[in-house]
Amino acid sequence: MGTMSRTARAFAGLGVGVLLLAACGGEGDEVGGDATGAPEPSATEAATATDAAPDTGGADVGETAAEGGTLVFGASADPKTLDPPLASDGESLRVSEQLYEGLITLEPGGTEPVGKLATSWEASGDGLEWTFELQEGVTFHDGEPFNAEAVCFNFDRWYNFTGPLQLPAASYYWQVIFGGFAETDPDSGAPEESLYAGCEAVDDATVTLSLTRPSSAFIAGLALPTFSFSSPAALTEYEADAVSLDGEGNPVYEGSYAYEHPTGTGPFRFVEWTRNDRLVIERNPDYWGEPAILDQVIFRPIADNAARLQALQSGEIDGYDLVDPQDVPTIEEDPDLVILDRPAFNIGFLGINQAFPPMEDLAVRQALIHGINRQAVIDNLYTGRGELAKELMPPSVFGYADDVPTYDFDPERAQQILTDAGYDLPVEIEFWYPTDVTRPYLPDPQRTFESFTSDLEQSGFSVTPRSAPWTPDYLDATLGGQAQLYFMGQTGDFGDPDTFLGTFFREEREMFNWSNEEVFGLLQEGLLEDDQDARIELYQQANRLLMEELPAIPFAHSRPALAFRTNVEGFVPSPVTLEDFSTVTVTR
Amino acid sequence: MAWYVVRRFALAVPVLFGVSLLVFLWVRALPGGPAQGLLGERADPAAVEAVERQYGLDRPVYEQYGRYVGSLVRLEFGQSITSHQPVLSEIARRFPATAELTAAAMLFAVAAGVPLGVLAAKRRQTWVDQASLVGSLIGISIPIFFLALLLKYVFAVRLGWLPSIGRLDALLSLPHPTNLYTVDALLAGDWEAFADVLRHLLLPAIALGTIPLAIIARITRAAVLDVISEDYVRTARAKGIARRLVDRRHILRNALLPVSTVVGLQTGLLLSGAVLTETVFAWGGIGTWIYDAIRFRDYPVLQGGILFLAVLFLLVNLLVDLSYALIDPRVRYR
Numbered sequence: 001m002g003t004m005s006r007t008a009r010a011f012a013g014l015g016v017g018v019l020l021l022a023a024c025g026g027e028g029d030e031v032g033g034d035a036t037g038a039p040e041p042s043a044t045e046a047a048t049a050t051d052a053a054p055d056t057g058g059a060d061v062g063e064t065a066a067e068g069g070t071l072v073f074g075a076s077a078d079p080k081t082l083d084p085p086l087a088s089d090g091e092s093l094r095v096s097e098q099l100y101e102g103l104i105t106l107e108p109g110g111t112e113p114v115g116k117l118a119t120s121w122e123a124s125g126d127g128l129e130w131t132f133e134l135q136e137g138v139t140f141h142d143g144e145p146f147n148a149e150a151v152c153f154n155f156d157r158w159y160n161f162t163g164p165l166q167l168p169a170a171s172y173y174w175q176v177i178f179g180g181f182a183e184t185d186p187d188s189g190a191p192e193e194s195l196y197a198g199c200e201a202v203d204d205a206t207v208t209l210s211l212t213r214p215s216s217a218f219i220a221g222l223a224l225p226t227f228s229f230s231s232p233a234a235l236t237e238y239e240a241d242a243v244s245l246d247g248e249g250n251p252v253y254e255g256s257y258a259y260e261h262p263t264g265t266g267p268f269r270f271v272e273w274t275r276n277d278r279l280v281i282e283r284n285p286d287y288w289g290e291p292a293i294l295d296q297v298i299f300r301p302i303a304d305n306a307a308r309l310q311a312l313q314s315g316e317i318d319g320y321d322l323v324d325p326q327d328v329p330t331i332e333e334d335p336d337l338v339i340l341d342r343p344a345f346n347i348g349f350l351g352i353n354q355a356f357p358p359m360e361d362l363a364v365r366q367a368l369i370h371g372i373n374r375q376a377v378i379d380n381l382y383t384g385r386g387e388l389a390k391e392l393m394p395p396s397v398f399g400y401a402d403d404v405p406t407y408d409f410d411p412e413r414a415q416q417i418l419t420d421a422g423y424d425l426p427v428e429i430e431f432w433y434p435t436d437v438t439r440p441y442l443p444d445p446q447r448t449f450e451s452f453t454s455d456l457e458q459s460g461f462s463v464t465p466r467s468a469p470w471t472p473d474y475l476d477a478t479l480g481g482q483a484q485l486y487f488m489g490q491t492g493d494f495g496d497p498d499t500f501l502g503t504f505f506r507e508e509r510e511m512f513n514w515s516n517e518e519v520f521g522l523l524q525e526g527l528l529e530d531d532q533d534a535r536i537e538l539y540q541q542a543n544r545l546l547m548e549e550l551p552a553i554p555f556a557h558s559r560p561a562l563a564f565r566t567n568v569e570g571f572v573p574s575p576v577t578l579e580d581f582s583t584v585t586v587t588r
Numbered sequence: 589m590a591w592y593v594v595r596r597f598a599l600a601v602p603v604l605f606g607v608s609l610l611v612f613l614w615v616r617a618l619p620g621g622p623a624q625g626l627l628g629e630r631a632d633p634a635a636v637e638a639v640e641r642q643y644g645l646d647r648p649v650y651e652q653y654g655r656y657v658g659s660l661v662r663l664e665f666g667q668s669i670t671s672h673q674p675v676l677s678e679i680a681r682r683f684p685a686t687a688e689l690t691a692a693a694m695l696f697a698v699a700a701g702v703p704l705g706v707l708a709a710k711r712r713q714t715w716v717d718q719a720s721l722v723g724s725l726i727g728i729s730i731p732i733f734f735l736a737l738l739l740k741y742v743f744a745v746r747l748g749w750l751p752s753i754g755r756l757d758a759l760l761s762l763p764h765p766t767n768l769y770t771v772d773a774l775l776a777g778d779w780e781a782f783a784d785v786l787r788h789l790l791l792p793a794i795a796l797g798t799i800p801l802a803i804i805a806r807i808t809r810a811a812v813l814d815v816i817s818e819d820y821v822r823t824a825r826a827k828g829i830a831r832r833l834v835d836r837r838h839i840l841r842n843a844l845l846p847v848s849t850v851v852g853l854q855t856g857l858l859l860s861g862a863v864l865t866e867t868v869f870a871w872g873g874i875g876t877w878i879y880d881a882i883r884f885r886d887y888p889v890l891q892g893g894i895l896f897l898a899v900l901f902l903l904v905n906l907l908v909d910l911s912y913a914l915i916d917p918r919v920r921y922r
Binding site: 070072077078080081164167168169172187188189190251252253258259272274275276277278298300301302303304306307310311313314315316317469473 | 642678681740759876
């Protein structure tokens with residue numbers, strides 16, 4: 001594996017990107033992006049498909065884990081594009097992951113960056129130059145060779161995006177990881193500065209990327225499918241970057257690369273795409289690594305959740321993502337179907353705004369956390385998909401501390417704390433919940449609200465309910481600092497603690513009006529520190545302090561579910577929905 | 589007659605203008621916008637601004653509308669913000685799917701509704717009549733969505749006889765010169781695909797056709813009862829003309845006049861019912877397109893798609909009126 005340093009795993013600075021993916025598509029409707037969550041799945045979880053398949057006796061003589069065959073996968077929508085640097089929605093990334101490869105990927109089922117088209121990499125002493133040794137003997141699907149020149153061609157393409165391609169909606173992840181462009185249009189909304197300084201093909205199998213400032217964070221960024229490589233010849237021939245403006249000033253994409261000719265180096269290659277019907281990919285016979293087992297994979301867009309379930313039950317599709325939590329029991333009861341867990345990679349918490357007295361009083365916040373029965377909500381409203389959250393990030397992420405203060409549900413103690421602090425009971429609070437929405441970490445906002453409210457009323461509080469539609473009113477009110485106590489949460493797409501803690505607690509935010517220089521300092525340091533062990537300690541310390549100070553009350557992590565027919569095996573759910581279909585088998 | 593047609597077309601212009609304005613305002617009244625659709629609901633405000641600037645959404649609404657009408661006049665419908673497909677080519681690709689489904693649903697509604705209505709009229713006040721009344725009431729009041737799920741549950745999930753989603757089996761490959769899959773299959777001479785397309789059409793057509801079926805059955809019954817008591821029917825019977833001949837020539841032909849109007853009007857309505865049906869059956873037509881466009885706040889698609897449906901609706905109505913004038917000359921003189 002070469003010289004992957006500890007620092008290579010420092011994913012600092014990626015937190016910003018997470019909000020986006022987590023919410024892609026807007027509204028309560030689950031779309032690809034929402035699935036972007038779940039952490040390190042253990043090997044046993046990955047194997048659930050096999051384990052759960054009931055052995056129905058010897059009736060099925062002759063069935064073997066077949067070579068070849070076709071897997072039909074139920075997608076929630078068509079991909080928006082198959083040109084990776086322009087993709088940020090879950091369905092585009094899902095298909096791109098099969099067709100394309102980058103320098104770096106994440107270990108299957110995990111969040112650790114490992115080499116893909118790079119066999120090893122090394123930083124110069126000053127951290128400004130990163131040299132990658134490339135996998136040799138790799139060709140693109142159009143027969144063009146993959147080499148250092150192709151790498152630089154792609155990087156230069158991204159760096160030189162102009163016009164509408166500089167919109168955050170187009171090249172979002174480039175901007176998150178590398179910032180601006182060669183010539184950044186000030187109107188584009190893209191950052192002005194770029195981390196990228198250049199790319200040099202040292203020889204066929206060696207490439208050097210230069211940065212404008214030292215960074216160890218970008219290595220983790222390279223694992224995003226966004227930074228995977230297209231055949232330079234195909235990009236040019238099918239005019240991937242041809243975008244003009246129409247009479248209304250709207251961008252018009254004219255090239256056919258992203259829709260008809262996506263050309264990568266992945267284990268599958270593109271066959272055909274009949275929009276809103278099916279997208280077909282097939283095994284790449286010339287793949288440089290372990291070839292795919294399946295002959296082909298067909299993605300069918302099925303927007304409606306109930307329709308996806310029925311299509312799975314009837315056998316028209318072999319699996320689908322974004323299973324509705326309420327459908328999980330139905331699927332589990334069906335002997336032909338199986339649920340796969342995507343381990344929790346999100347956090348649901350109660351936000352507390354200290355601009356509203358008496359929330360600035362730690363005693364009140366302690367009374368709040370003792371005053372709600374979090375376990376009951378997990379047991380009753382998460383259909384078995386929930387876990388009690390002890391701190392403000394999921395356990396699978398490094399920096400999680402095992403020794404944070406914990407708080408049991410204890411209404412009497414809550415009342416006692418309030419009385420001791422000199423309050424007359426009941427203490428009046430306004431408690432907000434969103435309507436018309438479910439979030440992975442909050443499947444039933446209203447009933448969760450009702451449950452917590454009845455707990456709080458026993459615990460010395462008097463609750464005034466407030467509710468609003470999730471977008472825009474609820475988000476405006478809560479993030480904008482207008483709500484005293486409210487539900488909020490977060491889904492990550494990288495196994496980095498900054499994704500969770502940094503997003504909310506690295507600096508003072510209107511939603512909390514909480515300021516703690518010690519925690520801010522730890523999290524800022526965590527962003528820059530390049531020693532992994534030191535980072536772990538910084539975040540653990542931050543977690544301990546956060547759970548003492550209680551700027552927010554964590555209550556739930558949830559595990560998103562995928563569903564398959566039991567004849568599908570070898571699918572390894574990824575915390576960040578980057579699943580490789582090449583290891584999957586279907587028995588017919 | 590020609591004057592009549594011209595006048596109707598002229599009338600359509602202000603109507604379409606009004607529709608374009610309504611749709612334009614309605615899509616902007618939806619919470620969020622394309623920027624949120626693209627970037628997610630908690631997107632960075634600077635990024636949202638950039639997208640809005642790019643699409644001109646930061647301009648005053650009247651200016652946006654002016655540009656929009658300007659491009660409509662030039663017959664430019666823009667490109668989807670999410671898929672980057674031109675709106676017009678997307679309509680060309682998807683409308684055949686909706687047309688095929690609507691036609692199949694109407695065929696089912698007429699083929700079952702007319703005989704049912706005739707039967708109910710002829711067996712008036714018997715259990716047949718009562719049953720058809722109850723059936724029609726259920727048919728009219730059952731939500732399409734629920735009916736669709738129920739049909740799929742029984743025939744796809746439980747019995748496994750019919751597919752529950754899509755227009756063609758995922759494993760079958762078929763060229764799509766017309767995008768009417770029935771026609772595509774026939775053009776390719778692929779009988780297996782043709783049969784498969786029909787199987788895929790069956791459940792959605794039934795789900796979508798149930799309401800018009802019920803209405804057609806009721807109208808047919810009423811019309812037949814009207815005609816049965818006409819003098820010329822009694823005369824024909826008195827003359828000893830064979831019963832079947834009277835039924836066909838004197839009763840049915842006259843009774844079908846109001847029915848044909850209803851069929852036309854219902855066809856227009858089916859286009860709107862298609863949004864739900866298509867979504868439930870993952871049917872890649874205009875309906876799912878609009879459904880997705882709402883999810884992603886894809887303004888060009890919503891504006892173009894709904895305007896297209898409006899044009900279609902007007903056209904269907906015009907055709908209905910014209911055909912009525914053709915079938916019944918009296919209409920023209922009124």
